[in-house]
Amino acid sequence: MEDAAAAARLDTILRHLCSRTGTAALTTFPTSAQIASFKHPLEFHYTLDNNLLTPEQRQFYDENGYLLIKNLVSGEDIERFRNEFAKICKKEVQVPGLIIMRDVAIAKSEFVPDQKAVTKIQDFQEDEELFRYCTMPQILKYVECFTGPNIMAMHTMLINKPPDSGKKSSRHPMHQDLHYFPFRPADLIVCAWTAMEPIDRSNGCLVVLPGTHKGSLKPHDYPDWEGGVNKMYHGVRDYNKNLPRVHLVMEKGDTVFFHPLLIHGSGMNRTQGFRKAISCHYASADCHYIEVKGTSQENIEKEVVEIAQRKHGVSTPITLKDTWMIRGRLVKGERTNL
Numbered sequence: 408m409e410d411a412a413a414a415a416r417l418d419t420i421l422r423h424l425c426s427r428t429g430t431a432a433l434t435t436f437p438t439s440a441q442i443a444s445f446k447h448p449l450e451f452h453y454t455l456d457n458n459l460l461t462p463e464q465r466q467f468y469d470e471n472g473y474l475l476i477k478n479l480v481s482g483e484d485i486e487r488f489r490n491e492f493a494k495i496c497k498k499e500v501q502v503p504g505l506i507i508m509r510d511v512a513i514a515k516s517e518f519v520p521d522q523k524a525v526t527k528i529q530d531f532q533e534d535e536e537l538f539r540y541c542t543m544p545q546i547l548k549y550v551e552c553f554t555g556p557n558i559m560a561m562h563t564m565l566i567n568k569p570p571d572s573g574k575k576s577s578r579h580p581m582h583q584d585l586h587y588f589p590f591r592p593a594d595l596i597v598c599a600w601t602a603m604e605p606i607d608r609s610n611g612c613l614v615v616l617p618g619t620h621k622g623s624l625k626p627h628d629y630p631d632w633e634g635g636v637n638k639m640y641h642g643v644r645d646y647n648k649n650l651p652r653v654h655l656v657m658e659k660g661d662t663v664f665f666h667p668l669l670i671h672g673s674g675m676n677r678t679q680g681f682r683k684a685i686s687c688h689y690a691s692a693d694c695h696y697i698e699v700k701g702t703s704q705e706n707i708e709k710e711v712v713e714i715a716q717r718k719h720g721v722s723t724p725i726t727l728k729d730t731w732m733i734r735g736r737l738v739k740g741e742r743t744n745l
């Protein structure tokens with residue numbers, strides 16, 4: 408009689424567990440000990456198994472496509488990056504392969520010396536001081552949770568968002584970074600973006616649409632902005648404007664890691680200061696290149712290839728893939744593919 412009661416109780420508990428986790432998660436074995444193997448209900452799709460991220464952090468990234476880590480880069484390192492940026496702008500340092508971009512509103516006005524005219528520098532992988540950012544152990548240990556152990560630094564930027572000239576051109580349109588990349592899979596790519604000073608809505612913080620990393624790559628183009636748009640600032644042509652937005656308010660040294668399909672952008676800088684951030688896109692060296700001809704990325708390939716040909720004075724045909732193969736640098740593990 409007691410045995411029957413115990414069996415009934417066990418049956419109730421098992422049915423209760425089944426209803427919470429789904430039947431597939433629970434297996435019973437008809438042995439005398441009635442072993443139940445219970446699978447953890449959380450399965451993560453966007454991070455790899457690791458000892459660093461908590462289940463809550465992994466779940467947050469799965470759901471939202473970004474993860475903010477406070478105080479990851481020291482004030483001292485940020486000061487060194489600032490000094491190097493100032494030297495580059497003053498042309499005291501020449502960096503091979505570096506692209507210096509100017510704000511449309513400033514570029515068209517009279518000559519402005521030093522960093523006041525520079526809105527962004529790209530591809531600083533040949534600058535030892537700035538490239539230190541991409542190799543920092545405290546950043547790479549997080550990157551590895553997304554990419555695995557073979558890590559390439561593919562794209563580097565120091566963004567110097569200028570005070571808006573009144574034309575709203577300091578905004579960065581909402582976009583997905585994958586639009587620029589001819590390598591896949593997207594889930595093995597991650598951006599690290601570090602605030603070089605306190606950043607909030609007043610000086611144009613990052614704006615993200617949580618969860619959009621679960622969607623697909625959308626067609627991008629220059630937005631039709633009256634005050635002009637900066638070179639290569641493509642925006643998503645069409646997205647749901649009613650999706651909730653999150654403004655990432657960050658302190659100096661805080662770092663956000665985000666997925667390349669996450670729709671994001673940044674607002675106008677309404678202050679008189681230059682809002683600075685340093686960033687690197689990492690990819691697993693095990694990723695592979697794709698052909699973008701015939702896809703929505705054809706427009707960016709054309710633009711990037713034209714710039715590369717002009718810069719290097721070559722007329723031989725090159726592809727988007729070639730421009731990335733030259734830029735990528737191994738920062739950890741083995742250069743297996745990319």
Ligand SMILES: O=C(O)CCC(=O)C(=O)O
Pocket residue numbers: 564566568579584671672673684
């Ligand atoms: O720093 C910013 O304002 C936005 C940067 C960005 O999203 C990008 O350059 O892709």
